[in-house]
Amino acid sequence: MNPILMTKSLSKTYHPNGAAVRALREVDLALAPGEFVTVMGPSGCGKSTLLHLSGGLDRPTSGEVYLNGARVDTLSEAGWAVLRRRQVGFVFQFFNLIGNLTVADNVELPALLAGVSSNELRRRQVGFVFQFFNLIGNLTVADNVELPALLAGASSNEARRRRQALLADLSITDKADIVPSQLSGGEQQRVALARALINQPAVLLADEPTGNLDSQSSAEVLALLQRMNVQGQAILLVTHDARVASVANRVIYMRDGQVKDEIRIEKGRDPQAVLASIVQLEV
Amino acid sequence: MRYAFLALLARQPAHGYELKQALENAFGPLWPPLNAGQIYTTLARLERDGLVQSHDVPQAGRPGKRVYELTPQGRQALQVWVAESTTGPRLKDEFFMKVILARLSGVAQPPALIERQRREYLQSLRDLDNLAASLPPDGDPAAALFIEGAILRLQADLKWLDLCEDRLIANR
Numbered sequence: 001m002n003p004i005l006m007t008k009s010l011s012k013t014y015h016p017n018g019a020a021v022r023a024l025r026e027v028d029l030a031l032a033p034g035e036f037v038t039v040m041g042p043s044g045c046g047k048s049t050l051l052h053l054s055g056g057l058d059r060p061t062s063g064e065v066y067l068n069g070a071r072v073d074t075l076s077e078a079g080w081a082v083l084r085r086r087q088v089g090f091v092f093q094f095f096n097l098i099g100n101l102t103v104a105d106n107v108e109l110p111a112l113l114a115g116v117s118s119n120e121l122r123r124r125q126v127g128f129v130f131q132f133f134n135l136i137g138n139l140t141v142a143d144n145v146e147l148p149a150l151l152a153g154a155s156s157n158e159a160r161r162r163r164q165a166l167l168a169d170l171s172i173t174d175k176a177d178i179v180p181s182q183l184s185g186g187e188q189q190r191v192a193l194a195r196a197l198i199n200q201p202a203v204l205l206a207d208e209p210t211g212n213l214d215s216q217s218s219a220e221v222l223a224l225l226q227r228m229n230v231q232g233q234a235i236l237l238v239t240h241d242a243r244v245a246s247v248a249n250r251v252i253y254m255r256d257g258q259v260k261d262e263i264r265i266e267k268g269r270d271p272q273a274v275l276a277s278i279v280q281l282e283v
Numbered sequence: 284m285r286y287a288f289l290a291l292l293a294r295q296p297a298h299g300y301e302l303k304q305a306l307e308n309a310f311g312p313l314w315p316p317l318n319a320g321q322i323y324t325t326l327a328r329l330e331r332d333g334l335v336q337s338h339d340v341p342q343a344g345r346p347g348k349r350v351y352e353l354t355p356q357g358r359q360a361l362q363v364w365v366a367e368s369t370t371g372p373r374l375k376d377e378f379f380m381k382v383i384l385a386r387l388s389g390v391a392q393p394p395a396l397i398e399r400q401r402r403e404y405l406q407s408l409r410d411l412d413n414l415a416a417s418l419p420p421d422g423d424p425a426a427a428l429f430i431e432g433a434i435l436r437l438q439a440d441l442k443w444l445d446l447c448e449d450r451l452i453a454n455r
Contacts, residue, residue: 042445126347223416241432242441246409253401263402271414274407278433281313 002069003030004204005054010063012049023049025257026063031236032133032201036229039238040245041254048207055088055205055237056080068202073182080199119193135180135188135195141167142176145194152199159198166194170224186217193224197233204228206237210244222247284317284325289353289361292335299323311418311426326351334360359435374436382433382447395454397444404441408434 012024024046031037039047045193053056054065056072067087078106135144142163149159167173170190180188189209196204206225210218226247229235237248245251246265253261291305293295301323306314308426320335329335334357377429378400415430 132350179316242405243408243412246405246412251405261398261401263405265406265409269406269410271410271417272398274410275414275430275433276315278407278411278436279429281429 001032003066004035004068005029005031006066007050007054008064008066010050010053010065011061012046012053012058013061022257024053024060026141027053027257027259029252029259031234033234034227034229034232035250036235036248037237037252038245038248039236039252039254040240040242041260043240045254046257047240047254049257051207051236051238054203056084066137080132085246086135088205137193138179140177140179141172141183141191144180144191145198147197149198154199162198163194164240166197170194184217185213186220189213189217189221190224193221193228197228202234204233206235208239209237210239210241218244284321285329286361286364288325288329288351289334289357289364291352292353293358293361296350298340298348298350299326302326302351306315309423309425310429311423313426313429331356333357382451394448397448397452401441401444404437404444408437408441413435 007027007029009026009028010024011022014021014023027050029037029050039050040048049058053073056065056075060073063073064071067083072080072083090239093208095256136147139147142160145163145166146156146159149154149162154162164173165178167176170193172187172190172194175183175187180191183191189212193209201258204225209225210221213221222244225235225237235248237244239245249265251263251265252259253263287306288302291302297305299319303317303319303322306317326335326337330337330351333354336354337349337351337353340350341347378396381391382393384397385396386393411430411434415427415434418427418430
């Protein structure tokens with residue numbers, strides 16, 4: 001099966017203080033349709049850079065990125081903007097950073113929601129990647145979730161239909177009409193997840209999506225991601241947390257900007273025996 | 284098992300089968316399966332040491348039950364054990380021996396050992412996560428806490444593998 005996301009010899013070098021830092025070194029990655037892959041490694045290993053380059057949030061120094069078979073690393077920013085609305089969903093650790101929006105975007109958002117046509121939106125190239133900005137504080141949950149659908153050209157009826165289905169699926173239907181600040185962290189991340197999924201993206205990119213959550217909310221968000229994956233959603237998730245990484249079908253272990261190992265996670269081992277091999281009651 | 288029995292008998296006198304059931308309730312899937320022989324051997328030793336005493340309770344139409352209760356010495360032994368701080372090694376790590384000896388002897392490559400062990404730990408994390416998820420949410424917290432403890436140890440073990448890689452392997 002053709003990969004939904006593929007990188008070829010992807011490299012990125014930064015020059016933060018003049019000296020070259022090779023954040024990513026010739027990484028080959030292939031994500032099959034419906035696959036759930038996590039990228040794990042200590043901080044600074046290049047895993048976030050890999051995710052950002054895969055979603056067009058940053059440009060590679062060399063190498064190639066393919067989304068659904070089409071080369072995308074050569075796209076213009078405007079080209080990426082259209083693609084991200086349709087093909088890529090993002091979830092981040094910090095889900096409430098309205099500061100990421102420009103003043104112009106903040107001012108224009110309500111106008112967009114008030115019914116400017118999608119063609120008009122595209123013509124004006126407004127708010128090119130709202131989808132990966134985080135929850136917008138002065139909009140309700142429902143509006144936050146519907147926004148990417150409206151921007152991608154869905155009718156308001158269609159956006160509402162998809163939003164209602166997703167909020168029901170994520171058990172937050174009753175939160176639709178309140179603003180994000182009244183939600184717990186776990187609920188906000190579920191809203192962010194709904195928003196990332198509303199355009200039925202080819203791939204969901206998640207950067208430490210549980211990094212800011214307590215253990216209970218973290219488990220819930222991971223269970224939701226697993227459920228979305230069972231329903232066919234391809235997911236690429238980066239984390240420094242081995243427990244989070246282990247929920248995937250395949251774990252990519254990175255170190256020093258390179259892929260060091262790929263680990264397939266099996267089902268069907270006897271968990272009782274595993275438990276006894278790690279810790280035993282001693283009396 | 285001695286102190287587990289003393290603690291259970293500190294609540295109320297009980298016969299052997301009740302003790303088995305109480306242990307299974309308290310520790311859920313964590314306690315290895317007990318057979319009747321182990322239970323009665325342990326109880327006989329406790330009685331020999333004067334920590335419990337027993338008497339037969341006749342039952343209509345069936346053989347009598349032997350009911351055990353704690354003696355004052357038994358209660359004291361239990362209190363001493365509980366009050367002692369728990370010291371001594373709680374981790375046995377054969378893997379560490381393998382890495383050091385492989386490095387010393389050249390019989391295997393430490394990076395390969397570390398890689399294999401990382402795979403093992405990651406798979407174990409997934410297995411334990413599944414086990415934790417399979418517990419009833421309204422059940423006794425003991426089993427869930429025990430599994431969480433094992434998961435935290437695995438997470439520490441994985442970080443420690445990164446350290447081994449950093450410090451033992453030159454020019455990785």
